[in-house]
Amino acid sequence: MNYIGSKYSLLDFIDTTIKNIVGESLSGLTFCDIFAGTGIVGRHFKTKVRKVISNDWEYYSYTLNRNYIGNHIDITDKDSYIKRLNQLNGIENGFIYTQYCLGGGNERQYFSDENGKKIDAIRVQIEEWKNNGQITEDLYYFLLCSLIESADKYANTASVYGAFLKNLKKSAQKPLVIKPAYFQLNNNEHEVYNEDANELIKKIKGDILYLDPPYNSRQYGANYHLLNTIAEYQPFTPKGKTGLREYRKSKFCSKVSVKTSFEELIRNAKFKYIVLSYNNEGIMPLDTIGDIMSKYGNYQVFQQKYQRFQADKLENRNYLTNYTTEYLHVLTK
Ligand SMILES: C[S@@+](CC[C@H](N)C(=O)[O-])C[C@H]1O[C@@H](n2cnc3c(N)ncnc32)[C@H](O)[C@@H]1O
Numbered sequence: 001m002n003y004i005g006s007k008y009s010l011l012d013f014i015d016t017t018i019k020n021i022v023g024e025s026l027s028g029l030t031f032c033d034i035f036a037g038t039g040i041v042g043r044h045f046k047t048k049v050r051k052v053i054s055n056d057w058e059y060y061s062y063t064l065n066r067n068y069i070g071n072h073i074d075i076t077d078k079d080s081y082i083k084r085l086n087q088l089n090g091i092e093n094g095f096i097y098t099q100y101c102l103g104g105g106n107e108r109q110y111f112s113d114e115n116g117k118k119i120d121a122i123r124v125q126i127e128e129w130k131n132n133g134q135i136t137e138d139l140y141y142f143l144l145c146s147l148i149e150s151a152d153k154y155a156n157t158a159s160v161y162g163a164f165l166k167n168l169k170k171s172a173q174k175p176l177v178i179k180p181a182y183f184q185l186n187n188n189e190h191e192v193y194n195e196d197a198n199e200l201i202k203k204i205k206g207d208i209l210y211l212d213p214p215y216n217s218r219q220y221g222a223n224y225h226l227l228n229t230i231a232e233y234q235p236f237t238p239k240g241k242t243g244l245r246e247y248r249k250s251k252f253c254s255k256v257s258v259k260t261s262f263e264e265l266i267r268n269a270k271f272k273y274i275v276l277s278y279n280n281e282g283i284m285p286l287d288t289i290g291d292i293m294s295k296y297g298n299y300q301v302f303q304q305k306y307q308r309f310q311a312d313k314l315e316n317r318n319y320l321t322n323y324t325t326e327y328l329h330v331l332t333k
Helices: 008-022 040-045 059-070 078-086 095-100 113-131 137-153 225-232 258-268 286-294
Strands: 030-033 051-055 191-193 206-211 271-279 298-312 317-332
Touching: 008 040, 008 206, 008 271, 008 298, 008 317, 030 040, 040 051, 040 059, 051 059, 059 137, 059 191, 059 225, 078 113, 078 137, 095 113, 095 225, 113 137, 137 225, 258 286, 271 286, 286 298, 286 317
Parallel strands: 030 051, 030 206, 051 191, 206 271
Antiparallel strands: 271 317, 298 317
């Protein structure tokens, strides 16, 4: 998924740094990805460690992680369910079509009419299978994750859901096809949560805590509101032109509260190694991070240049832009 702050391109840097500090073999360790987003970091470590604890307080993210991290034993007939979902006809009275597609009459165009109707039909069917006991929880989240990731590919936005485009872009005109969100198999049980990181930290313990909080004022709940709406699929009254829902505001997105919340997290963490990703444009200055982390043990910092993608709203595409510096701040407690 094209996600703000995704660490997909930084996995090597994270992996190498962690192994430098902890040692090459991670197989007996518990790794926690407490701001998991797409789950790509937890997925990288899933087969390398004994246990992954994954968490994000956005429900769409929970569904991705519940599938990619939580699922670890094969589900034999999963592809046949994807096939049945892809064969469904769209419905006209669903929430996505009526609220977020032009034909629905609310002047929003996040999806083409056909794709909106199809998303509704698929979402309703997944819930029906769950309610009549036809599918397990593992299969439920596999299907939901497949729907969310696939739907995102057909969204009529420049990149996030803060606004939709006036005209349907090429990828949004294509008919929606659900692709299976395959997860890695392994013998270990993992834990997946949907909580505020500052609350969860009081209840868990482990070896490596990876922190990737938001680093600027952009709230994920606002930027990905439509993914939460598809995932939760509970009716509400969408607000204004963009159809926003109520969303949680993270303390890590505010200059006023970030330092206190960050220090609270570090103080309460029952983990030997704490690794924080942050870049040089974050709202928390780098020396503040160093000052806070140094209070609790041995602190080191590593850095790497990173070329990032940016959405061009006029051209309607992503392009590679200037370099930023990504830091990994490491605390050995
Ligand atoms: C920078 S993103 C993580 C990206 C992730 N590492 C990846 O590669 O996809 C930050 C994440 O923190 C989550 N978040 C923000 N505040 C939170 C909080 N208080 N508790 C838990 N999750 C939070 C957001 O929903 C978002 O997914």
